[in-house]
Amino acid sequence: MRISRYILPTLKEDPSDAVVSSHRLMMRAGLIRKESAGMYVYLPLGLRALRKVIAIIKEEMDAAGAHEFLMPEMTSADLWRESGRWDSMGPEMFRIRDRNGLEYALAPTHEEAFTAVVRSLISSYRDLPLNVYQINTKFRDEIRPRYGVIRSKEFIMKDAYSFDMDEKGLDESYQAMRRAYRQIFQRCGLETIPVQADTGSMGGSDSEEFMVASEVGEEVLLLCGSCDYKANQEKAEFRRGDRKGGGAPEALREVSTPDVKTIADLAAFFQCDEGLFLKSIVYLADGAPVMAVVPGNREINELKLARALKATALELAPDSVVEEVTGAPVGFAGPVTDKKVRMLFDLAVKGVVNGITGANKKDLHYAGVNPGRDFTIGEEYDLTKAVAGDPCPKCGSPMRETKGIEVGHIFKLGYKYTKSMKVSVLNEQGRETTPIMGCYGIGVNRTVAAIVEQHHDDKGIIWPKAIAPFDVHLVGIWKEEQELRALEGLYDTLSKAGFEVLYDDRKASPGIKFADADLAGLPVRVTAGKGYFQTGDLEIKCRWGGEVVKVKESGLVEAIRDSLAGCP
RNA sequence: CGGGGUGUGGCUCAGUCCGGUUAGAGCGCGUGGUUUGGGACCAUGAGGUCGGAGGUUCGAAUCCUCUCACCCCGACCA
Incomplete structure (x- = not known):
């Protein structure tokens, strides 16, 4: 072309x-x-x-x-x-x-x-x-x-x-x-x-x-x-085994936590690890309220939750529903309650000793919360997002x-x-x-x-040969009409050899042509200029890197094939 | 949908805060000439309802209201 x-x-x-x-x-x-x-x-x-x-x-x-x-x-x-x-x-x-x-x-x-x-x-x-x-x-x-x-x-x-x-x-x-x-x-x-x-x-x-x-x-x-x-x-998924807290189980006790709602607030208030909190979030699963309980340092993976629930529609419950379900404003929900609501627990919850959780009352949290004693883990699933550094579920090495x-x-x-x-x-x-x-x-x-996205540099695209719009970018640097005619012959030769050739025959400065060739990123660039018209030397350069190779016209087709073969 | 930002010639942008002659630059484009191995140079020229509508004003790219488009962040979505 x-x-x-x-x-x-x-x-x-x-x-x-x-x-x-x-x-x-x-x-x-x-x-x-x-x-x-x-x-x-x-x-x-x-x-x-x-x-x-x-x-x-x-x-x-x-x-x-x-x-x-x-x-x-x-x-x-x-x-x-x-x-x-x-x-x-x-x-x-x-x-x-x-x-x-x-x-x-x-x-x-x-x-x-x-x-x-x-x-x-x-x-x-x-x-x-x-x-x-x-x-x-x-x-x-x-x-x-x-x-x-x-x-x-x-x-x-x-x-x-x-x-x-x-x-x-x-x-x-x-x-x-x-x-x-x-x-x-x-x-x-x-x-x-x-x-x-x-x-x-x-x-x-x-x-x-x-x-x-x-x-x-x-x-x-x-x-x-x-x-x-x-x-x-x-x-x-990620390998579990983290135990949060420790020591002998303490007695369940209420702690006044005025306006302390978020996990970050709680961690600052209680001066302890975020993983010790049992974050309890109310969702609507196909319209029905459910409570998901996960460690405070983990994010809920809503897809895992939806799968565990076999729900097709899952959304955070509006505040009104949260208040209805917990009897407290948003921010004080917890699994220690007499209310009847379906609860799902993350796998890590059972490992929490002396945890902290909302008391389902405004401005109150429970401390010394222990699973099994203070609430029952009925439905247990993997509900949280894996993040960088978590152990691989197969081999336990950290993931990235x-x-x-x-x-x-x-x-x-x-x-x-x-x-x-x-x-x-x-x-x-x-x-x-x-x-x-x-x-x-x-x-x-x-x-x-x-x-x-995967194959480019600061000058332009670098096409893998199988995807490149053309195989060869023929850059003709000519001044005289007779030179242009000689280039036409070269273009013809390459086309007949079966290459898809993008042939730069424009009357433009070499800089423009080279810059466009780099941008377009065809795998092989053939340059025909002064050297070609005087001594028959052509230059081949692979867009993927490597040196400029000089060849005569007789060896050109072969050289292009070699160069293409060397390209990804 | 929420938050933020941008709309000025084909492209990239300045000018807008603080209203004031014929609205600018670079690139690109046309013409003539000089050039020609990494985005040349000189001369000359074409090209703009300043996103749109309404308003304020003697006067609006510039101020106000509405609106449209586009971009970014988030939410949403399988």
Whole structure:
């Protein structure tokens, strides 16, 4: 491609609204433009990179035996009503009506749509297993789109759904996707951290997220320093064993604590470790009040709590409910009470000796609180967030925290959709059987952004060769028309050799051309200037580093191949 | 939704506090010329309802009210 006839609107300065490097560089290199908040235009160069990622995903999905579909992006409300998600999805789903008042969703995901087609396509166990996928636009009314293409309202996703006869089959489908995903990201030149993840309200057992470590990541990961335990914070467990307090159990006593409500206030007031307090927080789980009791030095992991409760909706109870449940203003709740409220205790609570907790009376706390004697631990779960430094649940070594961008997610869906949408096939015995599903997503746009995030320097992008929009950046530094003609020949040679060449034939100063080449970040740069016109010397430079290599035209193709081979 | 911030030519920004001629700079763009191995130089030119609406005033980019958009932090969300 000749740049003189291409669209390559590079920017010398950082756009004022881009705060992360991938967004900045994608704008500056002329890959994308913003249409409005959370919506982006792909310019030709950006589209080429996007298509490379898509091609790799397709190849690997097909190789794994999945079948590509193309689904409507506007999906009928009836479909969502069947699964029950028309009501449960909430405002993140765009809903529209046609002129007759019929309701539709701009699909944020396609479980229903795929389940419905597959239902019409299968009737026997012989039709399974089946893995179907598409690469298509998704719409989500994000509360806050940000980081350019990393979190947008409209994005491209590869979503796949597997259907199997039983859990064993599902596991095979799942493992096939685990392998495919590793292959896909590896081929994209993207180093990902597969972590154990929560399956959310979907239920199901296994779940793995493919994360790219990044300061701008929106998820927190806990990684063990010595074994292979990796989990996102929503799921992460940690080894228990901490005993708080000590000595002989003291008598339960009331302590006047006027206006001392928060854990920090309490720690200052009682002059003791925050872990000695039993923080008691009232939630509404599907509308019913519950009290969660955790050590004061720990944060509640609401996902773990919701899972323990098997609740679909969990929210902090409003003050009025707290007062009703505890009989005291907010800040004085505790498990030592006669009131009948469902209580869940974190695993660490039983290890507290002579703890301190709210007395369910205004301005009063109990000290010398001992589990078992002063209250009964009925329901005990892991309810707290793991943080950096906590011991690994597998090996006990301290874990560290990293932020990550989620680029892929695979999980076992279970029967949620096949049951609610009444999918069944006949098994070998001729009995109706409900297939079990798996679900596998990749955020395509954010994969591109993550690659840029992972591979760049202060001058621009450094594309892995598999994703680079072109293979070779041919920089022609010419003055005379005859020189330009000679460069055309060179461009022709390289194109015929099978390279995708971005050829800078512009009448511009060398500085501009080199700067643009660095920004665009194609893996191999070939420079043809004075040396070429005088002695036939060409220069090859790899964007990934290394020295400038001089070659003659006869050895050029070979040298480029070598250079590309040396690139990630 | 709460808090904070920004809207001035294609881009990055100054000017706004303290109202006062034809609204500025750099980059980019057009033309002519000189240049040409790391974002050249000279000359000349085009391009702006100062986000929008209303108001105050002799006079508004500047003050007031409303509104829209965008960015950041948080909340929310699977």
